[in-house]
Amino acid sequence: MERRAALGRAVATATARRLSLRARYFDTADRRLGRAGLALRVRKEGRRWVQTLKGAGDGIWQRLEHEVPLRVAPGVVPVADPALHDGTPAGDALRQALGDGELQPIYGTEVTRTLRLLRAPGCVVELAFDQGALTAGERRWPLCELEFELKSGDAAALVSLAARWVQRFGLTLDVRTKAERGDRLARGQRLGAPVKALPLSLPADVDCDSALRLVVGNCLQQVLGNAADLTHEAETEPEHLHQLRVGLRRLRTALRELGPLSPTLPADWGEGLSALFGRLGSARDRDALAQTLLPALRKDGAEHLELPVIEAEPAARIALRETATTLLWLQLVAFAAGSAVSEQVFVPAVGKRLARLFKQVRADAARFEALDDTARHRLRKRVKRLRYLSEFVGTLFRPSPVRRFLKRLAPAQEALGDFNDVCVARALFKDAAADDPLAMFALGWLAHERDDAIARCTRALAPLRRAEPFWH
Numbered sequence: 001m002e003r004r005a006a007l008g009r010a011v012a013t014a015t016a017r018r019l020s021l022r023a024r025y026f027d028t029a030d031r032r033l034g035r036a037g038l039a040l041r042v043r044k045e046g047r048r049w050v051q052t053l054k055g056a057g058d059g060i061w062q063r064l065e066h067e068v069p070l071r072v073a074p075g076v077v078p079v080a081d082p083a084l085h086d087g088t089p090a091g092d093a094l095r096q097a098l099g100d101g102e103l104q105p106i107y108g109t110e111v112t113r114t115l116r117l118l119r120a121p122g123c124v125v126e127l128a129f130d131q132g133a134l135t136a137g138e139r140r141w142p143l144c145e146l147e148f149e150l151k152s153g154d155a156a157a158l159v160s161l162a163a164r165w166v167q168r169f170g171l172t173l174d175v176r177t178k179a180e181r182g183d184r185l186a187r188g189q190r191l192g193a194p195v196k197a198l199p200l201s202l203p204a205d206v207d208c209d210s211a212l213r214l215v216v217g218n219c220l221q222q223v224l225g226n227a228a229d230l231t232h233e234a235e236t237e238p239e240h241l242h243q244l245r246v247g248l249r250r251l252r253t254a255l256r257e258l259g260p261l262s263p264t265l266p267a268d269w270g271e272g273l274s275a276l277f278g279r280l281g282s283a284r285d286r287d288a289l290a291q292t293l294l295p296a297l298r299k300d301g302a303e304h305l306e307l308p309v310i311e312a313e314p315a316a317r318i319a320l321r322e323t324a325t326t327l328l329w330l331q332l333v334a335f336a337a338g339s340a341v342s343e344q345v346f347v348p349a350v351g352k353r354l355a356r357l358f359k360q361v362r363a364d365a366a367r368f369e370a371l372d373d374t375a376r377h378r379l380r381k382r383v384k385r386l387r388y389l390s391e392f393v394g395t396l397f398r399p400s401p402v403r404r405f406l407k408r409l410a411p412a413q414e415a416l417g418d419f420n421d422v423c424v425a426r427a428l429f430k431d432a433a434a435d436d437p438l439a440m441f442a443l444g445w446l447a448h449e450r451d452d453a454i455a456r457c458t459r460a461l462a463p464l465r466r467a468e469p470f471w472h
Contacts, residue, residue: 003169003170004144006169007129007146007169007171008114008129008131010165010168010169011114011116011127011129011146012114012116012129013116015116015117016114016115016116017114017115017116018112018113018114018115019045019046019112019113019115020044020046020111020112020113021043021044021045021109021110021111021112021113021130021132022043022044022108022109022110022111023041023042023043023044023108023109023111024041024042024043024077024080024105024107024108025039025040025041025105025106025107025108025109025179025182025183026040026041026042026079026080026103026104026105026106027040027103027104027106027183028098028101028102028103028104029101029102029104030101031106031183032097032098032099032101033094033097033098034179034183035097036093036096036097037055037056038053038054038055038056038090038093038094038097039053039054039055039177039178039179040052040053040054040080040082040094040103041054041080041179042070042078042079042080043109048069048070049069049070049071049072049078050067050068050069050070051067051068051070051078051080051081051084052065052066052067052068053065053066053067053085053088053090053091053094054090054177054179055089055090055093064089064090064093065090066085066088066090066091068084068085079103079105080103082094082095082098082103106136106182106183106186107134107135107136107182107183107185107186108134108135108136108182109132109133109134109135109143109178109182110132110133110135111130111131111132111133111143112130112131112132113128113129113130114127114128114129115127115128115129116129117151118161120157120160120161121157121160122153122154122156122157122160123150123151123152123153123154123157123158123161124150124151124152124153125148125149125150125151125153125158125161126148126149126151127146127147127148128146128147128149129145129146129147130143130144130145130146130147131143131144134178134181134182134185135185136182136185136186137186139185139186139188140185141181141182141185141190143178145174146165146171148161148162148165154338155333155334155337155338156334156338158334159330159331159333159334162330163327163330166323166326166327166330167323167327170323171326172231172232172320172321172326173224173227173228173231173326173329173330174228174231174232175224175225175228176192176228176229176232180192190233191229191233191235191236191237191240192225192229194226194237194239194240194242194243195221195222195225195226195243195247196222196243196246197218197219197222197246197247197250197391198218198221198222200214200215200218200391200392200395201395202214202215202346202392202393202395202396204396206346206396207341207342207343207344207345207346208258208261208262208342208344208345208346208349209261209262209263209264209339209340209341209342209344210339210342210346211258211261211346211350211393212254212258212259212261212262212265213262213335213336213337213338213339214336215254215258215392216251216254216255216332216335216336217336217337218392219247219250219251219254220247220251220329220332220333220336222243222244222246222247222250223244223247223248223251223329224329224333226240226241226243226244226247227244227320227329230244230316230317230320231317231320231321238287238291241280241287241316242287244280244316245277245280245281248273248276248277248280249277249384249388250388250392251273251332252270252273252274252277253384253385253388253389253392254388254392255269255270255273256270256385257353257357257385257389258350258353258389258392261344261346261349261350261353262340262342263340263342264338264340264342265335269328269331269332272324272328273328276319276325276328279316279319280316280319289307289421289424289425289428290307292418292421293421293422293425293446293449294307297441297442297445300445301441301445302438302441302442302445304438305438305439305441305442307428346393346396347393347396350389350393350396350471351471351472353389354386354389354390354393354469354471355469355471357382357385357386357389358386358467358469360382361379361382361383361386361464362464362465364378364379364382365379365412365461365462365464365465366465368454368457368458368461369454369458373423376416376419376457377420377423379416380413380416380417380419380420383409383412383413383416383464384413386409387406387409387410387413390402390405390406390409390470391406393471394406394470397470397471398470401468401470402470404467404468404470405467405468405469405470408463408464408466408467409464409467411460411463411464412457412460412461412463412464414460415453415456415457415459415460415461416457416460418453418456419450419453419454419456419457422446422449422450422453423450425442425446426443426446426447426450429442429443429446430443
């Protein structure tokens with residue numbers, strides 16, 4: 001509360017404006033607009049009425065938007081009129097999504113907004129500090145958020161300014177829009193569905209720097225989409241954490257494999273991402289074991305077996321709420337939104353990266369049974385990087401060879417993941433085995449399972465060794 005009050009004072013300077021905002025958001029009963037990433041609202045801003053249509057845009061930095069002032073008689077509450085947006089890109093998307101559906105009010109907002117125009121080196125930014133609530137019938141969802149809107153200047157300057165406010169007031173990044181949260185409220189939900197990786201299509205003539213920025217932006221959609229719920233909601237599902245970690249793996253792969261191809265990568269974010277990934281790991285490992293190996297162990301005789309307690313690391317949401325994490329997100333978003341001129345052609349360059357990585361994978365796959373567990377874990381990570389890198393660039397090559405290659409990668413990755421789960425479980429039960437007969441039973445069971453897992457990996461890796469590279 002103290003930080004919120006201090007933030008309010010910082011925004012509410014002598015030149016700031018205060019507005020009372022009351023809005024209703026419209027959709028069909030079956031949520032056609034929401035599924036299409038659109039939000040249609042009618043809002044009273046002080047004494048005037050405005051109808052606004054917003055679309056998803058690039059999902060991180062920019063959104064489609066079209067706004068129309070309304071003439072409304074006193075005492076009348078207007079309803080949304082889709083025709084007001086005809087002839088605009090957002091309006092075309094609205095017509096396509098709406099079809100013959102009938103609009104109705106779904107949820108609303110009651111907000112007091114404080115606006116301040118702020119001039120900083122390299123940019124002019126409008127701050128909008130909103131306090132109030134989302135409403136849907138009797139349900140309410142409190143709102144307290146500070147939006148940064150770039151009026152002029154560049155993204156890097158905006159991020160630099162936002163970073164100072166993050167450090168000063170302990171702000172966290174939330175990419176969920178009011179429309180997303182309002183639709184959840186109307187459904188009686190707080191959580192959205194876990195965000196999975198979205199398909200990526202790179203332009204055929206893309207250069208190395210542009211390719212990296214597009215890939216980073218694609219990864220951030222998955223990362224930030226899941227981080228938002230994990231950061232701001234008290235209870236989430238294990239799949240949110242799993243998909244966040246998948247997104248972080250994809251992002252780390254992009255920076256590791258494609259970063260050397262871009263001359264403009266401004267910082268080494270690998271260390272920060274690696275540390276964050278590690279801090280999120282213990283909870284995810286326990287979730288995975290609870291869903292896979294633990295039921296099998298109980299079925300085979302250890303009916304009352306429980307996973308050993310892990311020494312408490314900071315919980316996922318604590319790590320995600322830290323200022324260092326928010327600053328890292330801002331730096332990555334700014335990079336994805338930026339641009340630079342790169343003369344290096346991407347396709348030949350990425351082909352060399354794929355060939356080098358595939359050579360390493362095939363060499364270790366050929367001698368998998370002779371590798372120690374550290375080398376097997378390294379192979380698993382390389383197989384994942386090979387898959388993610390192939391998915392990033394797949395649209396630049398002929399689709400059939402890409403599909404055949406990925407089809408051979410998938411069983412190998414799954415088998416190596418199962419082997420890793422066995423290794424993690426053995427490490428968990430090892431310390432408890434001296435005092436717990438059930439843990440001793442688990443170690444014996446896992447020793448047998450480890451041998452089986454090695455055999456499954458060997459079989460799954462054989463087709464991968466014979467896979468035809470698609471980048472030739």
